[in-house]
Amino acid sequence: MSAIKLTIDGKELEVAAGTTILQAARELGIDLPTLCHDPELPPNGACRLCVVEVEKAKSLVASCVTPAAPGMVVHTESERVVRVRRSILSLLIANHPLVCITCEQTGSCKLQDYCYRYSVTENEYVGETKELPLDSSNAFFVRDMTKCILCGICVGKCQEIAGAGAIDFTMRGFITNVGPAYEDKIEDSTCVFCGLCIDSCPVGALVPKALIGKGRPWQVEKTKTICPYCGVGCGIYLQTRDNEVINVRPDFDSPVNRGHLCARGKFGWDYLQSKERLTTPLIRSEEVFVAVGWEEAFGLIVDNLKEIRSSFGPAALMGLCSPKASNEESYIFQKLFRSLGSNNVDSYSRHCHAPAVEGMTRAFGGAAMTNSMEELVSAEAIFLIEADPLKTHPIIGYRIREAIRQGTCLIAAQSEDTGLSDIASYYLQIKSGSAVALANAFAAVILEENLYNPKFINKRTEGFAAYSSSLGPEVVRRSLELTGINEEQLRSAARAFATANSAAIVSTAGGVAQEGGSLLVTALANLALLTGNLGRENCGLYLPYSENNLQGSADMGTLPALLTGYQPLREKTVRDHFSRAWKVELSEQPGLSAAALFSGYGNKTVKAMLVMGENPAACGEHREAVTEVLRNLNFLVVQEMFMTETAMLADVILPAAGFAEKMGTYTNVERRVQLNRAAIVPPGDARPDWAILTELAGRLGFKWEYESPEDISTEIAALTPQYAGISYERIGAKGLQWPCPHSEHPGSKYLYEGRFQRGLGLFTPISMDDQAKLLFSYEENRSAGKKTLCNCLSDSMRNRSVISKL
Amino acid sequence: MLKSVAAVETAITDPIDLSALDAIVEPYLGKKEMVIPVLQVIQDHYGYLPRPAIEVVSRLMYIPLSSLYGVATFYSQFKLKPRGRYIIRVCKGTACHIQGSPKIAERIEAILGVQSGETTDDLKFTLEEVACIGACALAPVIMVNDNPHGRLTPDKVKAVLDSYE
Ligand code: SF4
Ligand code: SF4
Ligand code: SF4
Ligand code: FES
Ligand code: FES
Numbered sequence: 001m002s003a004i005k006l007t008i009d010g011k012e013l014e015v016a017a018g019t020t021i022l023q024a025a026r027e028l029g030i031d032l033p034t035l036c037h038d039p040e041l042p043p044n045g046a047c048r049l050c051v052v053e054v055e056k057a058k059s060l061v062a063s064c065v066t067p068a069a070p071g072m073v074v075h076t077e078s079e080r081v082v083r084v085r086r087s088i089l090s091l092l093i094a095n096h097p098l099v100c101i102t103c104e105q106t107g108s109c110k111l112q113d114y115c116y117r118y119s120v121t122e123n124e125y126v127g128e129t130k131e132l133p134l135d136s137s138n139a140f141f142v143r144d145m146t147k148c149i150l151c152g153i154c155v156g157k158c159q160e161i162a163g164a165g166a167i168d169f170t171m172r173g174f175i176t177n178v179g180p181a182y183e184d185k186i187e188d189s190t191c192v193f194c195g196l197c198i199d200s201c202p203v204g205a206l207v208p209k210a211l212i213g214k215g216r217p218w219q220v221e222k223t224k225t226i227c228p229y230c231g232v233g234c235g236i237y238l239q240t241r242d243n244e245v246i247n248v249r250p251d252f253d254s255p256v257n258r259g260h261l262c263a264r265g266k267f268g269w270d271y272l273q274s275k276e277r278l279t280t281p282l283i284r285s286e287e288v289f290v291a292v293g294w295e296e297a298f299g300l301i302v303d304n305l306k307e308i309r310s311s312f313g314p315a316a317l318m319g320l321c322s323p324k325a326s327n328e329e330s331y332i333f334q335k336l337f338r339s340l341g342s343n344n345v346d347s348y349s350r351h352c353h354a355p356a357v358e359g360m361t362r363a364f365g366g367a368a369m370t371n372s373m374e375e376l377v378s379a380e381a382i383f384l385i386e387a388d389p390l391k392t393h394p395i396i397g398y399r400i401r402e403a404i405r406q407g408t409c410l411i412a413a414q415s416e417d418t419g420l421s422d423i424a425s426y427y428l429q430i431k432s433g434s435a436v437a438l439a440n441a442f443a444a445v446i447l448e449e450n451l452y453n454p455k456f457i458n459k460r461t462e463g464f465a466a467y468s469s470s471l472g473p474e475v476v477r478r479s480l481e482l483t484g485i486n487e488e489q490l491r492s493a494a495r496a497f498a499t500a501n502s503a504a505i506v507s508t509a510g511g512v513a514q515e516g517g518s519l520l521v522t523a524l525a526n527l528a529l530l531t532g533n534l535g536r537e538n539c540g541l542y543l544p545y546s547e548n549n550l551q552g553s554a555d556m557g558t559l560p561a562l563l564t565g566y567q568p569l570r571e572k573t574v575r576d577h578f579s580r581a582w583k584v585e586l587s588e589q590p591g592l593s594a595a596a597l598f599s600g601y602g603n604k605t606v607k608a609m610l611v612m613g614e615n616p617a618a619c620g621e622h623r624e625a626v627t628e629v630l631r632n633l634n635f636l637v638v639q640e641m642f643m644t645e646t647a648m649l650a651d652v653i654l655p656a657a658g659f660a661e662k663m664g665t666y667t668n669v670e671r672r673v674q675l676n677r678a679a680i681v682p683p684g685d686a687r688p689d690w691a692i693l694t695e696l697a698g699r700l701g702f703k704w705e706y707e708s709p710e711d712i713s714t715e716i717a718a719l720t721p722q723y724a725g726i727s728y729e730r731i732g733a734k735g736l737q738w739p740c741p742h743s744e745h746p747g748s749k750y751l752y753e754g755r756f757q758r759g760l761g762l763f764t765p766i767s768m769d770d771q772a773k774l775l776f777s778y779e780e781n782r783s784a785g786k787k788t789l790c791n792c793l794s795d796s797m798r799n800r801s802v803i804s805k806l
Numbered sequence: 807m808l809k810s811v812a813a814v815e816t817a818i819t820d821p822i823d824l825s826a827l828d829a830i831v832e833p834y835l836g837k838k839e840m841v842i843p844v845l846q847v848i849q850d851h852y853g854y855l856p857r858p859a860i861e862v863v864s865r866l867m868y869i870p871l872s873s874l875y876g877v878a879t880f881y882s883q884f885k886l887k888p889r890g891r892y893i894i895r896v897c898k899g900t901a902c903h904i905q906g907s908p909k910i911a912e913r914i915e916a917i918l919g920v921q922s923g924e925t926t927d928d929l930k931f932t933l934e935e936v937a938c939i940g941a942c943a944l945a946p947v948i949m950v951n952d953n954p955h956g957r958l959t960p961d962k963v964k965a966v967l968d969s970y971e
Contacts, residue, residue, distance in 0.1 A: 165870025171879045181875035182857060190870065422868035 006072040021063035021074055022050055030076055033085065033114045035149060035202050037064040040258075041156035047149070049088050049114065053078045060084055082118060089120040094127035097146050105204025107217040111149060132177065138187035139802050140209060140267050141198055145177055147205040154178060154197030154206065161260060163390065163401050163419050166191035193806060194394065195266030199249055199259070210270065210802075211239075214246040223679035224251060224733070226666050227265035228324060228659040228797070231545040232256060232373070232395045233668030234265050235733075238660055238679040245269050245660060245680065255374065255734050256668065262394035263803055269660070271800035272680075276642050278655035279684025289653065294685065294695075297652055302699045304635040304651075305340070308608045314341030314587065318606045320594060321347050321558040322613030323550040326664025326676065328712035329689040330549070330556035331564065332704070333612055336697050339584045343569060343591030344606065345558050348616040348626075349547060351595050356543045357554075359521025363529065364751075365758025366566065368551060370528075371504065371540030371750040372670040372737070377402050378538045381409045381500035383442075385524070386435045387508040388418040393544045393669070396506065409500065411493045413438050426493040434483040435507075439523035440766060441479035442494040443530055444471040449491075451498035456532030460756070463763035467526060470765035478768055498531050502538035508546075522764050529761045535752040544669040552667030555722065555738070560591030565720040581719055584702070598626045608635040612689055613656060615796050617645035639689055644796055655686035662688035664709045665731065667738070671748070673726050674735035822856045831866050838869055841877050845884055854885040882923065890925045890932035892970050895949040899938030906959075907946040911935070913960040914948075917967060931967070 003014045008025050015024045020043070025032050035047040043065045051060040055073040060081060063074075075081065093115060100106050114120075135143040150169070155178060158167050166189040170177050180189035198206040214220075220239045227234040227248075235254025239247040248269055252259035281297035282289040308316050317340055321333045334345040350357075357367040364370075376382060376399040390397030397420065404410055404423050412424035415432035430438050446452050447468055457464050480487055497503050505524050524541060533539035545551055557564040567574045575586045597606060598616070609630070616626045623645075630636060630649045638650040647653050661682040667673050682688070690709055697704050706712050710728045717723050722738040725745040730736060737747040752761075798804050830847055834840045844863060849855055855878055864871040878884040896902075896911045911922065914933060918926050925932040941947045944956025948966070955966050 159870065159873070165872055168870065168872035168876035169880070170872070170876045179872070181860075181871040189872065 004068050004070050006068050006070070006074065008074040009076055015068050017067075019068050021052055021054075021061070021066050021068050021072070024068045025052075025063065025074070025076055032063055032076055033110075033117070034064060035110055035114075036151035036153065038153045038156060038200060041153065041160060044152050044156075046152055047088070049085055051081055051084050052076045053081050085114075086118045086120055089115050089118060091127075092149055093120065093122055095129055096149070097129045098122050103147070103204040104207045104211055109204055110202035128174075130175070130177075135179075135185050136209070137185055138193075139805050140193045140263075141186075141195070142207045142209060142212070143179070143186055144205050144207070145179060147203050148178055149203055149205075150176060150178060151202055152178070153200045153202070157196035157200055158191075160405070161398050161401065162192065162194045162196050162394075163397070163423075164190050164192045164194065167197070192390075193263040193267060193803075195250075195261055195263065198266075199261075208247055208267070210267075211247045214244075215241040220246065221679070222249075223660075223677050225660065225679060226548070226668075226674050226676045227261070228548050229264040229268060230262075230393055231548055231550055231669035232393050233548060233666060233672065233674055234261055234395060235674070236261065236265055238269070240660075240679050243680045245272055253733060256670075256672065256674075257395050260395055260398050263806055264798070268798060268801045268803040270802055271641075271797045272658045272660055274642070274800040276800055277658075277683050277686065278640060278642060278647075278653060279686055280655060281685065282653040282655075284651045294687075297654060298696060298699055301637055301652055301696065305608055305700065308634060309340065312605075312607050315344065315589065315592075315605055316607040317342040318344035318592060318597065318609045319346075320609065320611045320614045320616065321345060321553060323347050323349050323545075323547040323553040324613055324659075325549065325553065325689055326662070326666060326709065327549065327552040327556050327673070327716065328664050328709040329612070329693065330553045330558045331716050332690060332693050332697070332706070332712055334557045334563075335582060336693055336700075336702075337610075338563075338578075338586055339582060339697070339702055340700070341585075341587050343560050343587055343589060344597075345591060346560055346594040346597075347550075347553055347558050348594040348598070348614050349619060350550060350554065353545055353550060354595075355517025356521050356545070358518045359525060360541070360543065362522065362764060363525035363762050364534075364756045366751065366756075367554070368671050368751065369540070369542050369544055369669050370534060370752060371538070371542065372672075373399055373542075375538045375540070375750065376400055376504055376506070376542070377406065377408075379403060379408055379500075379502050379504040380538070381411060381497055381503040383497050383503060383505045383527075384410060384412045384414070384420065384424070385439065385505065385507045386414060386520070387506055388414075388416075388420075389506065389508070389544075390419040392508050392546065396542070396544060400506070409496050411497055413493075426489070426496055428483070428485050428489055428493055430483040430485060434479070436519045436523050436766060436770075437479040437482040438485075438490075439520065439527055440471065441476050441483070441490055442497060443523075443527055444473070444475040444479075445491055445494040446498045446527075446530060447471055448473070448476075449495065449498075451495065452530045453532030456534075457530070460532075460535070461529050461761040461763060463765075467763035467765045470767070475768065497527075502536070503531060503533050504539050504542060505533070506542040506544075508544065519766055519770060523766055525761075526763050526766075529763055534761065535750070535754065535756075537750060540750060548668070549666045551669060551671060552665070552673070555667055555720070556716070560593050563719075564716065565722045578719065581715075598622060598629055600625075600629075607633060608637075609633055610637045610639070611646055611650075612639045612693075613641075615644040615646045617649060618796070639692055641686070642796060642800065654692055655682075655684065656692070657682035657686050657688040661686070662690070662709070664688075664690065665713060665726075665728075668735075670737060671739075671751075672735040672737045673723070673731060673740075675728060675731045822852070822858050824859060824862055826851060827859055827862050828866075831863055834867065836867075838867060841869060841874065842881070845874070845878060849884060852888070854888045856888070857886075885923075885925075887925045888929060890930050892930060892950050893932045893934060895934050895936045895939070896922070897937075897939050897941075897945070897947045897949075898935045899942065899945075901938070901942035902946040905945040909960050910946050910948065910958050910963060913963045914967070917964060930970070 002017055005014050011028055032050050034050045045062045045065040048062050050063045052063045053060055053075040130146050132145040155168055158164050167179050220241050222237045222239055224237055227236050234257035235251030237249045238245055250259045250261045280291040283292050319337045321330055337345045360367040410424040411426040412421055413428040413430050415430055421427050528534050528541050561569050579586045636650045637652045638647045639654045639656045640647045641656050641658055660679045663678050664676050665673050694704055694706050717726055725740040725742045726736050740747045834844045848859055860874050864874055918931055920926055920933050922933050922935050941954055946958050947954055947956045
């Protein structure tokens with residue numbers, strides 16, 4: 001692209017063709033005023049505040065829509081420019097209720113700032129202000145359209161980015177407004193309360209309710225941290241005052257969410273301030289809980305654990321660790337149990353994702369989303385199969401929408417309509433439970449029409465012969481019956497997928513703990529191998545986890561048979577390595593999994609348990625059996641924020657800090673390790689889980705010397721090859737994606753370049769009978785009213801938050 | 807105008823017959839740029855744009871209801887309310903104008919509380935303006951449905967309107 005030379009305010013610079021004057025000026029650090037410009041939306045040139053004077057041009061031009069041209073000489077603050085800006089601002093405030101004294105936006109309002117900058121006072125024109133009713137009946141935010149300056153940014157965010165389409169411009173002339181159809185209230189529209197509009201409004205027209213009256217921008221502290229809900233791991237700023245969270249704003253510089261959030265991240269934090277928070281240790285005395293000090297609680301725990309260990313052996317101890325715990329907490333949790341001689345550590349919530357883990361591990365040797373969310377935007381094709389990312393992982397949904405705007409071909413195979421169905425180039429409405437049949441039929445068509453990638457298959461995979469011979473012509477025929485689509489639809493969609501230079505596969509079905517999840521993951525892994533869509537940019541297999549640190553928790557070795565970084569416990573070299581580092585003797589006896597415990601094998605051996613932030617008694621369809629197992633224990637300790645169903649069964653409950661009250665790292669679905677910072681102190685006597693565990697370990701006789709989570713992270717890096725180059729210092733504002741093998745390594749955007757974790761990628765044939773059976777078992781599950789994506793832990797936060805109203 | 811859309815919705819007791827919509831919208835499926843033509847054919851069919859019909863269009867064409875409403879309220883050709891039982895057409899032709907039709911229109915507006923192009927909340931009258939209706943000799947003239955009323959003065963307007971039940 002040819003460079004363009006121009007002069008702005010006497011400074012010469014070179015920019016790429018197509019750069020606007022506004023962008024060029026910003027490169028020079030010139031702060032041009034804008035009201036309607038948003039970098040991710042098409043420019044609309046509505047406010048004209050960004051005008052500049054271009055020598056030899058007749059009139060002033062709007063810099064946000066005017067491309068720089070060779071030889072241009074631009075003045076950004078000439079007398080003429082300033083005059084025009086002043087009159088634009090005067091006109092705006094002539095129709096604006098000047099209630100700055102009470103307006104929540106005071107101090108961060110662009111209109112106010114620009115009036116100040118250009119000395120515009122209210123008396124130049126006097127006009128009518130609009131009479132529009134306040135829309136404040138919803139639980140989340142207030143819309144005061146009398147303050148709206150019609151910049152249109154909220155409309156763009158709602159329609160283009162979120163795809164919610166709740167609001168648009170309505171009417172025209174003086175009564176032009178922005179809002180839902182028929183002047184409905186926002187909660188009666190298609191609004192999903194993502195908050196995108198709120199955080200981009202330049203004035204005080206859109207205000208979160210929780211913020212009202214809680215403080216001026218200069219009184220509020222901001223702490224950069226990470227959303228605690230889903231595996232996306234959005235960067236957020238917690239706004240706090242007097243040890244109270246009053247608002248969350250998205251991090252516009254985060255490479256994960258780029259200023260976007262969903263309702264959970266934007267509004268779901270209020271559970272932190274719930275009256276239901278546990279604030280002191282509690283011990284069971286007969287049928288009631290009694291508040292005690294930490295000293296007494298720790299004493300009781302240590303006595304019981306020691307006694308049970310000496311009478312029943314170390315295997316009588318078991319720990320369940322939450323995928324919401326930080327990496328550091330997860331790491332020392334399993335270290336504590338293994339140091340006590342028990343490898344019984346697991347996370348119960350993870351069982352929902354077992355199908356994804358199983359399927360991916362079989363095919364690649366590792367279980368993580370292969371590529372990064374941002375790469376979806378540049379994929380040539382995206383195959384979305386049984387997933388509703390706008391609901392489960394909204395940022396992934398926004399990225400897919402963005403990809404489509406840039407020309408990506410979306411192939412959507414769904415048994416139910418989603419917010420992305422209408423913008424798919426190929427929309428295959430399949431019968432529920434037939435996703436495996438469809439994926440297999442894709443493969444059969446690709447083989448038959450010679451659209452596969454022989455080079456990749458030869459070099460990088462094994463098992464192709466058996467796989468391809470399982471995909472005869474009858475596969476296509478049967479799958480048409482099973483899926484209910486016609487052959488033309490099938491073939492054209494399969495071709496679009498196979499002929500794209502880079503195609504990504506996205507599904508959340510691997511997070512459904514039911515029969516078939518693992519088969520589907522296998523079928524999709526096969527498809528990615530067949531077309532060589534692995535080990536490079538903009539393709540890959542996306543099976544995002546639901547909970548924020550599900551990835552990190554597993555990375556940290558909270559698995560019975562695997563130590564950190566999936567190092568197998570059964571290997572003596574691994575055990576020796578850890579034994580030396582921890583100065584304890586690791587048992588080689590394989591640990592018990594949560595699934596095994598609750599299905600009955602273990603409840604005879606396990607006598608005491610520590611449950612850190614998990615709520616198995618309320619999770620999944622085996623709740624009653626789980627409760628029975630927990631009730632029969634000799635001793636149960638629960639670290640929790642709330643009196644959950646599981647805590648109710650405990651002998652000792654330890655009050656735990658929430659995410660905003662402690663420091664730590666979390667690893668998102670794209671393996672990005674991000675730093676979470678404390679913004680407030682925990683209520684009452686509550687303590688961070690890492691501090692509780694460290695103290696407990698000390699009292700059990702282990703000499704851990706962790707002063708902070710950072711100390712723990714140093715140890716993690718030393719013992720975990722994928723995390724070796726990761727330190728708090730290096731994580732910085734953008735995080736680091738593992739594998740990051742040394743301290744100069746920039747992190748890895750995608751996995752398996754040149755080699756899979758298991759060496760070669762493995763094709764696994766799927767029999768036709770399995771697929772047909774699936775259809776029926778799926779139908780049964782559906783009618784039994786099963787959830788589509790397990791979220792038990794998020795639920796115990798959500799239920800105590802305003803977002804439970806959604 | 808804003809509030810009265812809701813008022814009219816409740817004033818309509820007969821449910822709106824949506825059965826023809828599928829066929830009407832069919833040729834436009836997948837063509838989001840055809841919003842205005844779609845709204846036009848729907849208005850041709852119903853005489854206005856009933857909300858339930860627009861909701862169906864939104865679903866069938868995957869266009870947000872807010873955007874359809876935005877378009878419908880931007881262009882004055884679109885009517886969000888059904889037309890009244892009696893259509894009052896005030897002649898704005900030259901002869902009538904000279905003979906004082908603006909004053910007649912003003913009086914009607916005052917009595918009915920609606921502007922030109924609008925319908926009363928009880929769905930009785932719709933007020934419109936037309937060019938010369940060819941009865942210049944009777945100027946100023948208004949038509950109520952098919953009945954001309956000529957040589958009007960502002961003071962005679964009330965009696966004319968009252969004569970319609
Ligand atoms: S909160 Fe989200 S969905 Fe609701 S109006 Fe704003 S941008 Fe649209
Ligand atoms: S509400 Fe705010 S963002 Fe939306 S158009 Fe008005 S001023 Fe712009
Ligand atoms: S997408 Fe996930 S991480 Fe982002 S705000 Fe929503 S729940 Fe939080
Ligand atoms: S910012 Fe350029 S016209 Fe509004
Ligand atoms: S001008 Fe009114 S009828 Fe001709």
